[in-house]
Structures are given as structure tokens and as C-alpha cells.
Amino acid sequence: MKVLSLLGSPRKEGNTAYAQDHLEEQLISLGHEVINIHIPSLSIEGCKECYWCKQEDSFLCFNKDDAIPILNNMLEADAIIFSTPTFCWGFPAQLKALLDRMFCLITWKEGDAESHSLLEGKTMALIVTAGGEIKNNAELLGLAFENMLEFMKCKCAGIVYIAPCEGVQSINEKVKQQLNDLAQNLSKSI
DSSP: OEEEEEEOOSOTTSHHHHHHHHHHHHHHHTTOEEEEEEGGGSOOOOOOOOOGGGSTTOOSOSOOSTHHHHHHHHHHOSEEEEEEEOBTTBOOHHHHHHHHHGGGGEEOOTTOSSOEETTTTOEEEEEEEOSSOIIIIIHHHHHHHHHHHHHHTOEEEEEEEEOSOOSGGGSOHHHHHHHHHHHHHHHHHO
16 A cells, blocks of 8 residues: 655654654555655645636646645555644644645535545544644644544544654654554554
């Protein structure tokens, strides 16, 4: 099965990447193909709310930037992992731009009472690192993530919070076990 693993941290080799690497290693050992993409190294514009993506013959987004291949990868993947640090009680701007652009993966036709998701039924997971505590800090990303999954009609394999994260030493055996469990949950739900 194909797993798309998206790193939202500006630091390619920081704490979040270290945790993500551990999860990816577990998934590979379970026989899954993992595609890793470092979001901040790409050029992704924010959503312009132009609604081009909602027009009859339109597909994905009018902005032809680095988000388009990622959105296509999302459609092809069996599962998607988001790994991110907490920035000012939210997602880093680079990842937030991609999350906003996922709006093009929601469709509806005139007269429909309910929207449709091109990602419906896919499994997703979240890793969150934070310099501060989980409560009133990292948990806000988890809440936003869960709300997005509900709207996108996706399944949640789990959320691993690493907080307070004070370096790679914070990704200790207890956290690695949570990541191992997340790998198992992802594997079972794909």
C-alpha cells in the first residue's frame, strides 16, 4: 500500500522529521511504500477562494504550483501522514497553505445538500511536536485535524503528540512506542 508522508516543518532534519522518520521506518518494515515530501521546500500558494475548482469541467486547482502534484499524490495514496511542529497555536504557514488548498478536493453539485470528498474513506494520521504543553497548544492542531477529517470524510488512524519537545531526546522509547502503535493502526486501516 502507498503512504504519503508530508513533513510540514521548515527544518528537514529537526525533531518533527526525526519522529516522522521513525514512523516511516515502521511502515516500510510492514511492507508499505512510503513517499516523503518536505512541504516547506516547495512553492505552494494559499487558496484564493476563486471557486475555479468548483466549476463543472475543472479539476483540482487553478494555481498551477507545487501543490498540484501533492494533491494528485493524495488521490493516489492509501493513507496520508501529516507531521508538523506547532507554530503559534497552529500549523506552520507552509503546511497551512496546502491544507487550505485541499478545498479543491471537496465537490458538490448545485442542489446537493451535502458535499463530496475525493479523499473519502482514506486513512490519515498526525504527528505534532510542540515546545510547550499539549493542552491549549498542540491539541489545537489535533482538533483542527479531526475537524478536517470529518469534513473530508476520512478516517483517523491516530494522533501522536510530542510535547514538550525539547530535542530528539524527547522522542524517547515511550514516544517511539506510540509511533509504532500508529504504524500498526495505519497498516490495519489501509
